[in-house]
Amino acid sequence: MQTVKMVVTGPFNSGKTQFIQAVSEIDVVSTERRITSEAERIKENTTVAMDFGRITVDADLVLYLFGTPGQKRFDFMWEILSEGMLGFVVMVDSTRPETFREAKSILETFRAYAPTPYVVAANKQDNDEAWPIEDLRIALRLAPEIKLIPCVATEREKVKTVLLELLYSILAEMETS
Amino acid sequence: MALKGNLRDFSTTQLLNLINLAKKTGTLVVEGPNQAAQLAFRNGKLIYGQLAQEDGNLTSILHKAGKLNDEQARVLRERAARSTDKELGLLLINAGYVSQTDILLSIRAHVLDIVYRLITWVEGLFRFEQGVMPSEDRITVPIELENVIIEGARRMREWERLVEELPSLDMALKFTEHPNVNIRDMKLSVEEWRVVSFINPKNSMKAIAKQNNLTDLEIRRIVYGLLQAGLVEVIRPEGAPRPLPFGLSPRKPSPPTPAEKTAARGLVNRLIARIRSL
């Protein structure tokens, strides 16, 4: 039995748990905790350790999806999580420009730990407050070759598209190296 | 879809960069704690600006620029209060008070003054109103944003923001492939030109700073300006480890064998097939 993993990362509340939940065949074993600090009280629960989803590919291959905790004080986990990953998804909450800078910095941090392919998911595109994709690309300063994919983490088809785009990038990377 | 937020999180310089690169047309409205301002853009060029507490009409602009004296301004305010800027402009040119160039340069200086003030605001709600233009009777002057952005970066005082934007000076720089302007047309300082001359995928920012005796703050400020003006990109320096295909540990020095490559590809294709079928 072989296992491979992909990591879903991004700022607090960007939709990482939701994303993994949308495609995982097991209930995401998230280590959620009620939020205590006032500043972060925009939602009830946050992920404190990591999310963990599974997709069985066939009898001898399993894909695990790991979600990083969103809050900054759990930075120490990222290095461990990123080891040996196939690629990663950076989730961005398109409705909250106050998180863009952090999204960019998470992206750069992960890129430094692991030079594997990645895609950026512009999440919550179903919300009226969402920034348009073209504006997000500039705001996050993503080079044209980096995939920025519109996403609604509550919709499985959208989540599938993001994962497929990441896999296509991984395949393309193999061809060139 | 919306384009709004707070300058705390997304600065005026970043907004100008966005408007420039996306070639936007519309009005940026900013409401700060003590003042409010509007800037209008057409196809990514700044064309007009107004501070909420100023009337911003042509008489005041020319007076401020020293093209009209106090007495002339007073008379015009009394007698020409009802004429639009365009009418007034024609009148003044015909009467030989000012030239067309005087008017255009004065408006340009006025708009730049507003945008540079806005760049120093650290807080304020902004929204971009797509397609909204100043009223027809205003005189607009198109101003390229790249030099405004570079000047904005020079005036930037927030060290933390620069560090957040450019966390690692170990990264290198390269020129963007399709910049909006030719770098030769930029009004760069001697120091900025020196940095530009060292831009090369092999040179880390740290190395460029060392060559030019620049502090971390100085190199960050210069690079930030070039970056926001869309002239350069941050890249991993050449010679840094290349991304590894899956299944090969970073410790393994030998290149993948053809068999390993085929196996890795096969695995990814299985994943693709499975996810498609979900």
Ligand SMILES: Nc1nc2c(ncn2[C@@H]2O[C@H](COP(=O)(O)OP(=O)(O)OP(=O)(O)O)[C@@H](O)[C@H]2O)c(=O)[nH]1
């Ligand atoms: N409208 C909308 N809401 C979403 C979407 N994705 C997530 N949400 C909501 O956004 C909130 C945050 O989602 P989570 O999945 O908990 O985010 P997270 O990134 O795991 O959060 P942390 O673990 O606390 O960092 C929840 O209320 C979700 O229901 C989306 O695509 N559209």
Ligand SMILES: [Mg+2]
């Ligand atoms: Mg979570």
